[in-house]
Amino acid sequence: MCGITGIIHLDGQGSVDRILLREMTALLRHRGPDDEGFYEAPGVGLGHRRLSIIDLNTGRQPMGNEDGSIQVVFNGEIYNFLNLRKQLQSKGHLFRTRSDTEVLVHGYEEWGENLAQHLNGMFAFAIWDARHRRLLMARDRVGKKPLYYTTNGNRLLFASELKALLCDPTVKREIDLTAIDDYLAFLYVPSPKTIFKNIYKLPPAHCLVLENGHVQTRPYWELRFAPNSQDERHLANQLDERLAEATRKRLISDVPLGAFLSGGIDSSAVVAHMAPWMNGEPLITASIGFAEERYNELAFARQVAGMYETQHHEFVARPRAMEVIEKIVWHLDEPFGDSSALPTYYVSQLARQVVTVALSGDGGDENYAGYIRRYWHNMMEDRLRSLVPLPLRRGLLGPLGRIYPKYDFLPPPLRLKFLLTNLSCSHEEAYFRDMSMFLPETKQALYSQELKRRLGNYSPAHHFAPHFEKVKHCDLLSRILYIDIKTYMAEDILVKVDRMSMAHSLEVRSPFLDFELMEFVATIPATLKLNGKVSKYILKKSLEHRLPADILYRKKQGFSIPLSDWLRGELRGYVEDTLFSRTAKERGYFDYQEVEKIWQRHLRGITDYSAHIWALLMLELWHRVFVD
Template sequence: MCGIAGLYNIGTLEPVTQGLVKAMTDTISYRGPDAEGFFVAGPVGLGHRRLSIIDLEGGRQPMSNDDGTIWIVFNGEIYNFQELREDLVKKGYRFKTRSDTEAIVYLYEELGEECFQHLRGMFAIAIWDARKRQLVLARDRVGKKPLFYAYDGSRIAFGSEIKAILQVPGMACDLDLEALSDYFSLLYVPAPKSIFKQVRKVQPGHYLVASQDGIREGKYWDLSFAHTLELSELEWCERIIEAYREAVRIRMISDVPLGAFLSGGVDSSSVVALMSELTGGQSITSSIGFHEKEFDELEYARLIADRFHTKHYEQVVEPDAAGIVSKLAWHYDEPFADSSAIPTYYVSKIARQHVTVVLSGDGGDENFAGYRRYMFDQRENRVRALLPAGLRKAIFGTLAALYPKADWAPRFLRGKATFESLSCSHIEGYFRSVSACGPELKARLLHQDVAGALKGYDSADLFRHYYDRSGSDDPLSRILYVDIKTYLPDDILVKVDRASMANSLEVRAPLLDHKFMELIATIPSSMKLRGPVG
């Protein structure tokens, strides 16, 4: 895992200095404490901070092809690089290292922008193509690795984190009021926005090409829920386990110590079980606990650790853990209000004392409809189906207005929130259910000048956009797609990336393997969500 940054003066062609690129990468040095490297040639500069995982000596970056016309900086891991390497060798390419980075260089030389669809893994990539005088930025399919950029018409700067881009002199950083509105609703800033108007996120599954002609964007992957497979439960179990085992296996390739996060839940426990099966040896696991019993899951983590004979490490978060918030603010760069960022930071810290790479259970809830909100949404949708939209709005809108507000209560006891949701369409109701601030509260929070500048902007439009593009008419599949496009990359994966990278730890998520996700997307919703839980 690494940190990358760079600059291309497209319009002025003014030379980039190594000092500037170094200033950019110095701000994210914790992402790659093992080495630094730079490539500067006229108007372009690439910088890299390395956390060594594979080919510790030969994998230094920036890296180029044989004639120096293609240069790359890359953050992430490509799990199928050995197969890609074999194919490229057959086509005449000669490798000098064992690194996955070199495979990307030659794959781009062979296929151009089509190369990204052949990569299996997590990545944020910047490629300088001197032949075409273009800078190419690409991000993995789900958004495991961050990649920001700022383009002002004459130059484009990029970085693994916003702070690297802000080192560029004269780079504007005005507050994006729409992003602020999104944050008040969702407690995170969804892509492609950042909290700064001039800084954008490369969207998952996309690439950007910056040249004298400007910027163009391409999409190389999307998850489709359009088709389902009608198989028996036994057949599904066999297919899922086979694909899951393979996703775990390829993520255990490493030249440094490797372990796993263990919460005691189904997702992380299943990862540990498969790691134990595949290695036949002792895995290293790390867990975090709390003094408050209602939040503490160490008991379950210990059961799994004992069951699979792992070398287990744990830590209880002390009451003064909130003191870490100011440090986390430095790493996040923009507003972020998921409180689990604190324990994720601490479990990363304890894991880093023993390993450099961990596997996690992230993605299980989004794939298999594991969050309780999916159950509530399904129940509400059954009620929606009973009444015409106009009648629903009249009845439940009136009840919502009369019902007392009870934000302190669990959702299933908050009648007002439920009535408000039922008065809306499915996607509007779902947006309200996951929003921290409804439109009424947000209207009271925002200054009238801010509200006026927003000109009626509705944060729910982002959810509507993805809801209509899921490829499915199934209600559950549509909101799973929405969450995979919003909550997963912009909350869950941001939290994991910043917390782990703050501790120079690499996290791999087998449940977010794109081939595994494509398989799970074909499971009928009736098999994902039944009874009280997913």
């Protein structure tokens, strides 16, 4: 894995700021501690930090073609690079290295702006074409590798991480208040926006072309759901073979390689598929657990590790988040409220002590319908909606939801307010509510009058609209899975894994996110993903000869931490000193009487507001790291 940077003058004239380029690149050293390289020419400068994985001796970047007219900086891995290399050699291209980077050089010569469509891997790259004065940038299909950019005056700057762009003192740190509203809904800022105005994320599966002073972005891939009619056994066998192949492709490495192992079905599946390909080498696994037993899955991880005789490593996390939390905020670049970033940081730290590359089970939930409670309730709600026309539901259930007592204060059997409100909505509106941490009505109480005035009628729900439009003719579950893949997976899960692993210079590969495998899984009927109340049904069937039933069919636990207990215990003072400081209150975002209510309700055990409090805490810490 690597870090890339660049400065491009839109008019193609003048020399780039060499000091700035080096500062930007140096700030990404954690992404690539092994080497550093630069390319400079009139109007262009490229920088690269390298984490050596393949072709340790000759894979240096920036890398050019024979006459130097094409220059590439690249972050990621191309898993089909050997096949592409053969194709390109058959067309007369000469290769000087064994690295996957050189495939991009000659691939661009052959396919131009269509290069990304030929790649199977995780990547973010930038290619400078000196002859045409053209910059081509692209991100992989699902968003494993990040890429930020900004146009500032007569220049375009890009980098693997937002913080590198902030090295330029002329790049304004002007906070986009709508991004704060987005963050408090989703716990992340969705692409292409960032927390700062005029700084953007290139969305997954998109290319950017800069030519003749103009910047254009376009998508190059789409995931399409078109269920086939093959029988269950055949589909399960096909899935087993395709997941095995996706795993095999991710074992190419010239450095030590292992796997994350939580004991859940996804990471266990990856370990089970890795084992046959290890050729006598020990399979190294890393797990994280907690002292609080109800959050601890180490026993299941040990069971799978024992089955496959892995070289197993464990770490027990304790509530000392204040020791690393500001480091985590720095690595995340933007406000990010998913508290599972903390265990991901720790398990990456543990894995990096013994390997440089780790395979993970990311993508299993979103592709195979793993979030059983949410998906099942979505299906049930939609069946109820189909019985009553929307105008009648809005007129009857909407008012009932508004007057029904707030569910936070009531025992579970009486928590009907949320359900009534959801049933009064369209499916799209209900999905937005399901995915929102702070609901619109909660924000109205939380926000200061000034923030509400400045936001006006803005709603984060609009981020989902174009995605729903693309799958409007699909069945309900397929629509939900598609939106999850495009939003929650790309903007939360994969951001968390990239930043927390790169904090320790660890490369993480995800077999479930092989795009060819994903395209196949998208053809599996929804009823074979969520079968009654059995989630990931077809995946479990495909694994029955590899994993025991108590691993495959146990209740999903999720990668969560004992945050509620920690906030009431060891972290209480840290939260109060930070969240209720004078500095925090003077930012003017919130009505602090409402923040105090949320905090006190949590402390008294009335409501578990741990995720809300963590989100507010991370927002305040982000300001301290990047703004103050």
